[in-house]
Amino acid sequence: MGTPKTLFEKVWEQHVVAEPKGEPTLLYIDLQLVHEVTSPQAFEGLRLAGRKVRRPDRTVATVDHNVPTTIEGRLNIVDQIAATQIATLRKNCAEFGVELYDVDSREQGIVHVIGPEMGITKPGMTIVCGDSHTSTHGAFGALAFGIGTSEVEHVMATQTLPQGKPKTFRISVEGELPTGVTAKDIILAIIGKIGTDGATGSVIEYAGSAIRGLSMEGRMTICNMSIEAGARAGMIAPDETTFAYLKGRRFSPKGEAWDRAVAEWSKLPTDEGATFDRELTIDAATLVPYVSWGTSPGMVAPVTAAVPDPAKVENEADRKSFERALEYMALKAGTKFEDVAIDRVFIGSCTNGRIEDLRAAAKIAAGHKVSSHVHAMVVPGSQQVKAQAENEGLDRIFKEAGFDWREPGCSMCLGMNPDILSPGERCASTSNRNFEGRQGRGGRTHLVSPEMAAAAAIAGHFVDIRNWEVREEVTA
Ligand SMILES: CC(C)[C@H](C(=O)O)[C@@H](O)C(=O)O
Numbered sequence: 226m227g228t229p230k231t232l233f234e235k236v237w238e239q240h241v242v243a244e245p246k247g248e249p250t251l252l253y254i255d256l257q258l259v260h261e262v263t264s265p266q267a268f269e270g271l272r273l274a275g276r277k278v279r280r281p282d283r284t285v286a287t288v289d290h291n292v293p294t295t296i297e298g299r300l301n302i303v304d305q306i307a308a309t310q311i312a313t314l315r316k317n318c319a320e321f322g323v324e325l326y327d328v329d330s331r332e333q334g335i336v337h338v339i340g341p342e343m344g345i346t347k348p349g350m351t352i353v354c355g356d357s358h359t360s361t362h363g364a365f366g367a368l369a370f371g372i373g374t375s376e377v378e379h380v381m382a383t384q385t386l387p388q389g390k391p392k393t394f395r396i397s398v399e400g401e402l403p404t405g406v407t408a409k410d411i412i413l414a415i416i417g418k419i420g421t422d423g424a425t426g427s428v429i430e431y432a433g434s435a436i437r438g439l440s441m442e443g444r445m446t447i448c449n450m451s452i453e454a455g456a457r458a459g460m461i462a463p464d465e466t467t468f469a470y471l472k473g474r475r476f477s478p479k480g481e482a483w484d485r486a487v488a489e490w491s492k493l494p495t496d497e498g499a500t501f502d503r504e505l506t507i508d509a510a511t512l513v514p515y516v517s518w519g520t521s522p523g524m525v526a527p528v529t530a531a532v533p534d535p536a537k538v539e540n541e542a543d544r545k546s547f548e549r550a551l552e553y554m555a556l557k558a559g560t561k562f563e564d565v566a567i568d569r570v571f572i573g574s575c576t577n578g579r580i581e582d583l584r585a586a587a588k589i590a591a592g593h594k595v596s597s598h599v600h601a602m603v604v605p606g607s608q609q610v611k612a613q614a615e616n617e618g619l620d621r622i623f624k625e626a627g628f629d630w631r632e633p634g635c636s637m638c639l640g641m642n643p644d645i646l647s648p649g650e651r652c653a654s655t656s657n658r659n660f661e662g663r664q665g666r667g668g669r670t671h672l673v674s675p676e677m678a679a680a681a682a683i684a685g686h687f688v689d690i691r692n693w694e695v696r697e698e699v700t701a
């Protein structure tokens with residue numbers, strides 16, 4: 226036995242190609258995911274240099290950010306930038322031999338949803354994408370992180386990437402998660418506690434019994450938002466839950482290869498006695514459902530609380546940004562969140578657009594009606610999520626309750642397609658970012674869990690789902 230190692234160190238060391246003195250390490254990249262927004266210049270760079278995609282078999286593309294979420298909208302994309310980016314991706318994938326899961330594919334969807342669900346994402350891999358929420362895939366014990374467009378080109382050309390070695394940060398969430406408290410609440414609580422720069426330069430490993438108790442969907446929700454705490458990536462050790470999720474998926478190993486893979490993956494978890502640069506432990510019992518109230522994902526408070534008071538902030542710069550956030554959000558200190566009315570609800574995104582999220586939201590919505598002053602939409606993260614939800618009758622529950630049931634894509638997570646807020650509209654959203662204008666110019670975003678979003682749609686304002694009466698007979 227050598228020195229005890231962390232999950233991150235094991236994956237990192239297995240991918241080192243070269244360690245030139247005084248320069249970043251050259252890492253081998255197992256998988257590159259590609260979408261329409263950050264790939265055009267990378268492909269163009271290759272073309273200009275007369276190069277090929279070195280490993281098309283380790284490169285997977287889909288359309289997600291720009292695609293409209295109605296069938297008619299997809300057939301005739303009005304937005305010129307969107308139409309061009311999508312057409313360009315089609316052309317590039319055909320020319321460079323990259324598999325594209327296009328809108329007519331049964332596997333199209335948000336890049337971070339389709340990788341795991343097809344079994345392309347696997348433990349121990351290095352995974353990159355020109356997209357910050359690539360951290361999602363770390364839920365499988367992969368080292369997965371977002372890269373810039375010039376790096377996308379570098380990986381396409383060489384299947385390697387120069388990277389400085391990040392620091393390690395273990396966040397352990399111990400104990401049993403109270404009823405009504407979800408994976409989304411865990412990560413909102415963490416970011417609220419450590420701040421949006423709390424994990425800068427680090428790879429977070431999420432550990433502890435509350436994390437081990439989560440499904441893969443919940444683990445993905447948590448790793449997804451690592452980037453909102455400034456982390457380079459988030460990781461969770463692969464275990465039986467991981468293997469059960471991956472078994473039998475389209476690109477998962479089969480037969481003997483499966484057994485060999487599981488044996489390898491089982492060696493990845495952090496060794497007893499391994500040390501981290503930083504550690505934090507959170508008691509799961511102290512967590513509640515949260516709502517973000519400001520314009521950064523660190524500005525969060527318990528749903529039962531009131532809008533916090535900037536006057537209590539000592540540091541002047543912090544107080545100013547606090548005041549500015551409240552002004553943008555049109556919120557007054559002291560107003561109870563349960564008295565804050567909303568106009569829109571968005572259930573979807575790579576944070577909370579998976580089947581389990583839709584099940585959870587449907588359970589809350591079943592037998593109720595969306596408030597007359599709210600427009601609420603449910604956007605499955607992928608075609609497979611959509612098909613499965615329809616199989617289970619979730620679409621019917623949502624439609625009967627008055628939710629708009631859409632085609633898969635990033636949708637209202639960001640304002641790059643027709644699904645946007647109008648100026649001044651307030652939205653309860655299951656996505657991961659609440660920056661000014663994120664969901665449309667002048668739009669006001671509150672980040673919440675799928676359950677909280679569904680309940681808010683019905684009540685017309687935020688509600689504590691711990692008091693929500695779930696009509697079991699309707700969902701049964
Ligand atoms: C468009 C893309 C580059 C961007 C990202 O990197 O995260 C988007 O996915 C987002 O969520 O803001």
Ligand code: SF4
Pocket residue numbers: 289290335337356358574575576634635638639656657
């Ligand atoms: S769903 Fe949102 S966060 Fe995720 S990749 Fe799309 S735009 Fe980015």
